[in-house]
Amino acid sequence: MKKLFITCLLLSFSTLLFSQISTSIDKEKLFDFYQTQRYADAATYLKSIYGEDVKDTKILTQIGYCFLMAGNNVEAEKYYSIAYATQPQNLPILFSLASINAKRGNNEKAKNYYSEIVKIDSNNFNVYKLLANLYNEKDSMKLVYLLKANKINPLEGDVAEDLADVHSVYQEYEKAYQVLDIAIKADSENLVLQRAKLPIANQLKKYNEVISSGERLLRDLIDAAVIKDVAKAYYFTKQYQNAINLFKTLEVLSMQNEATLYYTALSYRALKNFPKSSIYTKKTIDEAISPNTSSYYALLGLVYQENNQFSLAAAAFKKGLTFRPNPTIYYRLAKLYDTKFKQTKTALSYYNKYLKSKPSLKDEKEEIQYTKDRIAQLKPTD
Known part of the structure; x- marks a missing residue:
């Protein structure tokens, strides 16, 4: 059934494609190139038919698409750029040119193309998401574009996670929490979002929530970040032995760090186990100092x-x-x-x-x- 669906999809695509190109094309040959994902051969074949001096936008984008799928970004940009000169407001062309430049590290050019899309379609979720990816977390424009994307679709998990991360960078933990909470309610099985929410909930002192949610996560997977967050929540709720047990799990996995050793030392101190507290304080110091x-x-x-x-x-x-x-x-x-x-x-x-x-x-x-x-x-x- 799956193969039949794919075949039908390819046939539908080829019907649309071949209705737009010259009857001199060997349709079966070109269709075979697509079906077997031989996109470089398809591009070479189309060039052999139409030559170098192509003016038709549909043909230009088709050849550009073949080169793009073949991983030849230089040739792909060449053909899409010619098409862009003819149709500068064509959204698929703008998206392709932006994507090509982003792949090649030409972020400024990519931003310019995406910005042109925004002028044409100011409610395009994907363009804001892609624009945000071109900025680092401390750049205010990343926050601007993530906010726009999240406003259009607050249920999309990737944007929600990224926006929460940026809010956390600015120590706006309540905003980060709310963004993730909305997305999680729409996708309660999204473990990525649930893990992302734990450190933020800890910052907001929602320790019982961290423990409840984190323990559920730990039934299905061993995740060092989750263990650390749950252990810290146990520490702050004065469940020191539970905190120690989890922090020691990280040691068994060789995934301890300065912070986990420090909280282990504090937990032993709270339990009046001063010898163990001394040992872990020394371990904390050793972990904090570079071996070099x-x-x-x-x-x-x-x-x-x-x-x-x-x-x-x-x-x-x-x-x-x-x-x-x-x-x-x-x-x-x-x-x-x-x-x-x-x-x-x-x-x-x-x-x-x-x-x-x-x-x-x-x-x-x-x-x-x-x-x-x-x-x-x-x-x-x-």
Whole structure:
């Protein structure tokens, strides 16, 4: 039945198409190109029939469509542009040109074409939706176009979600909530909208709603964002153990982050479990600090050293060690105290720490040998 429907649809399309083009076309051949989705072959065939100097708008758009479906945006734009010059208010042509330019990253040109559509049809939902997609969330024009699209069709889920996101960026949580609420009432099984609503409901302190809706969602899927929102709602309703259980689920899935660890620490603290609270506070700190921080301080220290600012260099190196043991820093501190500060005892200490930090035998072969030789030279004799 499905194949029959598709065949009938193609036959109807081809009937409409072939009623508009020359009888010199081999209709069966062209129909076969469409049916097998060989759009590049269809475009080449049409060009072979009509040549390069085509003036008829219907033929131009047909060839442009074939190139568009074949993924050849350059040729597609060429033919649609010629058609546009003849019929500048043709909506399908304007939509095609805007789409082609959006695909190619020419957003300003795409905006111009979409804007022309708005002048012709100010109630076109699709054009406002497409225009909004060309702006980032912090651009006021994105909000303008999403509001227009949502006003025309407040039940459309994609626009509702995008508009709620923008409202949230501006911290207009009540507006975001209402937009999603209307769309969800029209499509109660839309899990995307339900998930999008949870963090907004949390912001509005609708914690019981978050728990009720979120737990339903978690029966059907494991979603880190949903778990986090429900766990936070449990925390704010003082159901600390439930919050901990959910936050630990994220740890099992290796999907924890600074915020989830922080709330876990707070939950343990509220339960007077101070040892666990301390553990998770430390985990929060570790999560918040980049693993590369010590390397950044190593670089800063090296810059100071190269500028003969040796005290600042030593301070930067030592600061780096407070984040993570770093063989490179130990080595640079050792050389700094050895060659610049002439403090043999301190230099020896850092040389030994460098060797104990297990530097790479392959990448730091010369540094390791230098360190061993220097330790032998600096080591006090009896």
